Amino acid sequence: MFIIPKLQLEDIFACAQCGYCVKKCPVYYFLGWESTSPRGKMFTLKEILGNNSRLDEQKIHKLGKPLSMRFFNCTFCGLCKEVCHVEVDLLEIWSKVREVLYELGIVPESIIKLSETVKQSKNIYMMDNTSRMDWVTYTGADVNFKDSAEVVYFVGCITSFSGRVQSIAQAVSSLLNYVNEDWTLLKDEWCCGHPLVLSGAIREARVLAFHNVEMIESTGAKRVVTGCPGCYLALKHEYPRLLGKKPKFEVLHSSQLLSTYITSGRLVVPKSDITLTYHDPCELGRISGIIREPRVVLQSVTDTFVEPEYFGRESICCGSGGLLKAVNPSLAESIAQRRYGMLASTNVEVIVSACPTCVQTLAQTATTMQNGKRVIDLSQLIAERIGLM
Amino acid sequence: MTTSDKFLSELINRLGQEYVSVDSLEKLVYAHDFAALPKFVKLLFNTTPDVIVRPKSTEHVTEIMKLANEYKIPVIPRGSATWGFGGTVPVKGGIILDLTGLNRIIHLDEKNGLLTVECGVVWEDVIRFLRKTCWELPTYPSSALSSTVGGWAATGGIGYGSLKYGPFVKNVVKVTAVLPDGRVIVVDDNSDPSLSQLFGSEGILCVFTELTLKMVPKNEAEMPFMANFSNFANALMAAQEVLRLTRPHSLVLRTFGFVRTKDYVESDAYFFGCFNDNRRDVYEQYLKLDSIVNRYRGYLVPEDEARREWEERFYTLRIKKWGPSILGNEFIIPVHKILDMVRYCWQLGNQAHLDVEVEVMFISKDEALMFPLFLCDERKPIRYLMSAAIAKKVLDVAIKVGGRPYGYGLWNFPFMEIAEPEKKRELERMKSTLDSQNLLNPGKTIGAEVMLGLPLPGKLYSTFMDGVWVLRKVI
Missing domain, CATH: 3.40.50 (Rossmann fold)
Incomplete structure (x- = not known):
């Protein structure tokens, strides 16, 4: 039995079924069926709530994979939350449901594979994590590996491993050098854990969060910059919740850092x-x-x-x-x-x-x-x- | 192969698998509309559809209707299901006709300001589309962010802009409709049946598939306004004077009665709306508004705040979060009875120990659309059921003072006989002519049927709800 926290339970019932989220949903736009829309999913949740604010496990098992697909056919774009008539935090609800589905083992095969991959290899590509810094060789970027620095550049899995976007890491590095920032890369960066949070694998994500925070804090950095909004979300918002404490560094997205450099005249x-x-x-x-x-x-x-x-x-x-x-x-x-x-x-x-x-x-x-x-x-x-x- | 299997296979043959669903999750989510159904409803009606179809063209709708006639299966047309009177809730299973797939904006006649759209187009898309043109919509619903053009034509058709430009029906030139037997007709003011006969027939007479709407030239200036008052009576009097001395695009009055603070008798109120005209007229009207608000000891809020309220105009249910459920009704009422009705809503709220929001949208100098909302909690099923009778109580009194329901659907059907007997006769006559097998949205508007096709007499339903209200007091 899974107990829905009180606030989220209120939200499930507060949903006005007004449909403002329906038309906005990019998934519904293509699939078109009500059950694939945020409104449809909220109604489904209400129906599978048993007494005493518990999600009825039996009903979930009965609905099985089709139910799970409804909740995983979602881009987590948050547009449903943005337009919500009664300001329900729908992203929070979708996360909670994925967590429940993951615990029950009713998730798509690709999600199980992904979470296993991240657990084993510490990145989303099943690559040897020591090759995480290969982008430096490929791009010829001038990077630093220091024991201590003011700023840590957290590169992220996609930027590190995907050839198409490794130039982003090269660009960020060159800009940090250009403004003479005291910065470093992490010697052993792991996946930020955001993909695991999205999979519902919270316990596994916590392990990654713990490692990354320890690595960053060991450099004494006051600021962490990342070019990946997923990593930004994990480091800034998910880590405090996963670890139950606020890490000792400020998290910035590269666009924020660039904006500061430009407005201050540094760049x-x-x-x-x-x-x-x-x-x-x-x-x-x-x-x-x-x-x-x-x-x-x-x-x-x-x-x-x-x-x-x-x-x-x-x-x-x-x-x-x-x-x-x-x-x-x-x-x-x-x-x-x-x-x-x-x-x-x-x-x-x-x-x-x-x-x-x-x-x-x-x-x-x-x-x-x-x-x-x-x-x-x-x-x-x-x-x-x-x-x- | 059973009849239903045969029907299904033929449906898929004619339309294609991608437009048809019998998925159990789909059936679950198409079994309701905007309102939360009390559990007992499922004992009376078979609200679960047998199949859901998403047609992509008028031809698809025709095919479905023909097949439904052949197999005698009910068809329930559905837009975005944002109407709370049970109009899209099946009462004896059948086919849900989800029309949101017919969502093309077909053509804008730039010269004459005529826009042809499919029925499943959402109003917001029309508004967005028109931004790039020199035309704008005269009127649109308060649920424009999700409701469909066809859905509004089938239901009330009163919303923002109706005060200045009249109801939706006055702003439509012609429609293409599919009749219950599958025939396709083009309807205008002079056809038989005419536009006004089919408009607002709540999906029991036809399915609108295409509509040609009248636009108005874009106004030079738009000026939202909002004024706060320390009591409802002053706000109402000021609003009436605004109606008399100016020509607003829309004027909406809101007030709240809170049980917890006992703030019923002297509850504060505010109104908001918008002027749209040429720059000079808008300015002059705003000056008049300013002096009216001052005279009634109100406070005209700064322009940016008024604009924010105007931009929030589609979010009328924000308060629901505090319920988390709502009960309510919508009815049209003479303006001179608004104060009495608001007081009665407060009284009912006080008796049932429920917080109340009352919204009044003026539709002319003489009439307004009133929307009282009572906050409640469906998680307490007994209390929720007892409180559900409040929607009937409020409508009883509204009709007594000369009002009429905004819609009938499944929940308000017993009131048609009392509020609009002539309209009911006319609808009954047309229903028997156009849909002799009673297949299109059966058990709604002019009469309800429970399980096994047994009729549900309006009086029995009314007596039951009255009994529930009395029982509530006892409990």
């Missing part, structure tokens, strides 16, 4: 007439509230910055959030194509984002299109404009 970017649009990553914009900073950076580069249809808090997911790419790759691809279409229709030269997953997904989609646009990360854009790459 001067030559303006050009390049035309740009910006895709707000869900975990950075809507969920973490970092919307202004990337725009400060972009506006330092060009005056011809065009907002796409749906931006800021209203931005639409690229399709790769919430582990959807692992659970339902074709659906993730459809969502990516939709979002790419919106961005490309701004008729700009370059699409910019501030997330390795979004950049990777949108760039991949661009290659399948005729005259596909260039998709790059914000840090790459700045490093290029300054002439560091």
